[in-house]
Amino acid sequence: MLRGRGKTLYNADAEWDRFRPNWYQRRHYRSVRDDDRRILTHTRDHFAAHAPGEGAVGLDVGPGPNLYPALAMLPFCSRVDLIEYSSTNVQWLQRRAAGLEADDGEDWAPFWAVLAENAAYAERGGDQPLRQVADKVVVTPGSVFDLPEAQWDVGTMFFVACSISSEVDEFYEAVRCFLHALRPGAPFAAAFMIGSDGYQVDGVEFPAVRVGQTMIEEAIRDMAGDAKVIPIPSGGGDPLRDGVEMALALGLRAG
Numbered sequence: 440m441l442r443g444r445g446k447t448l449y450n451a452d453a454e455w456d457r458f459r460p461n462w463y464q465r466r467h468y469r470s471v472r473d474d475d476r477r478i479l480t481h482t483r484d485h486f487a488a489h490a491p492g493e494g495a496v497g498l499d500v501g502p503g504p505n506l507y508p509a510l511a512m513l514p515f516c517s518r519v520d521l522i523e524y525s526s527t528n529v530q531w532l533q534r535r536a537a538g539l540e541a542d543d544g545e546d547w548a549p550f551w552a553v554l555a556e557n558a559a560y561a562e563r564g565g566d567q568p569l570r571q572v573a574d575k576v577v578v579t580p581g582s583v584f585d586l587p588e589a590q591w592d593v594g595t596m597f598f599v600a601c602s603i604s605s606e607v608d609e610f611y612e613a614v615r616c617f618l619h620a621l622r623p624g625a626p627f628a629a630a631f632m633i634g635s636d637g638y639q640v641d642g643v644e645f646p647a648v649r650v651g652q653t654m655i656e657e658a659i660r661d662m663a664g665d666a667k668v669i670p671i672p673s674g675g676g677d678p679l680r681d682g683v684e685m686a687l688a689l690g691l692r693a694g
């Protein structure tokens with residue numbers, strides 16, 4: 440088994456079924472960090488400005504135990520598809536989609552509160568905005584590399600293309616497949632770690648490609664109109680990991 444940094448670890452070779460969703464959620468999404476707030480705010484305003492029409496279907500690729508990309512799409516959608524490769528993450532997501540209780544240290548209301556600062560969200564959220572997860576989310580096991588073409592009206596892919604392989608070709612291919620899956624004109628948001636060459640989830644190593652702003656721009660430019668890549672400083676006094684920053688790509692699927 441290929442393992443460890445400095446060696447090529449293809450997406451299919453990493454141990455995705457050892458990904459521990461509860462550990463990851465507590466590590467990253469116990470509260471709204473400054474970087475999450477910036478990502479949510481930019482994504483929210485982009486989707487509100489380019490809201491898809493009635494009956495729209497959303498796509499979040501590789502959600503893991505992070506519900507905030509789905510929350511950012513749910514008010515505009517009749518359904519949001521979560522396509523996830525790891526069986527442990529699929530099980531975690533299915534429990535949320537079934538309306539089962541959150542775990543200790545898991546609270547998505549503060550993430551929703553950031554979204555609801557925009558009137559388009561506040562108006563569409565209803566009395567119980569978090570119920571939208573149980574009402575509209577469909578969880579499907581699958582891979583970004585197998586997505587069908589032009590099926591979704593709005594899409595998110597957060598910390599996936601850069602964080603599922605150490606092979607640079609798989610980074611470009613994952614971005615291409617994600618954008619290819621959206622209908623022309625669909626608004627999208629894609630978040631990336633900048634400068635990561637791997638990460639651990641509860642002691643298990645997962646691969647990453649050390650991407651930078653220019654690589655992200657290259658990956659999206661042929662398939663995205665009006666796109667921008669926004670640097671997101673990590674942490675705000677609490678960097679997620681030393682030397683690692685983030686970026687958020689926003690745009691509309693070209694075509």
Ligand SMILES: C[S@@+](CC[C@H](N)C(=O)[O-])C[C@H]1O[C@@H](n2cnc3c(N)ncnc32)[C@H](O)[C@@H]1O
Nearest residue numbers: 501502503505524525582583597598599602603
């Ligand atoms: C670094 S985590 C990001 C999780 C989450 N999107 C977030 O914002 O924190 C990478 C995610 O990609 C998933 N993944 C790995 N390979 C994938 C593939 N081929 N297709 C779709 N998702 C994949 C992993 O299971 C994991 O949930």
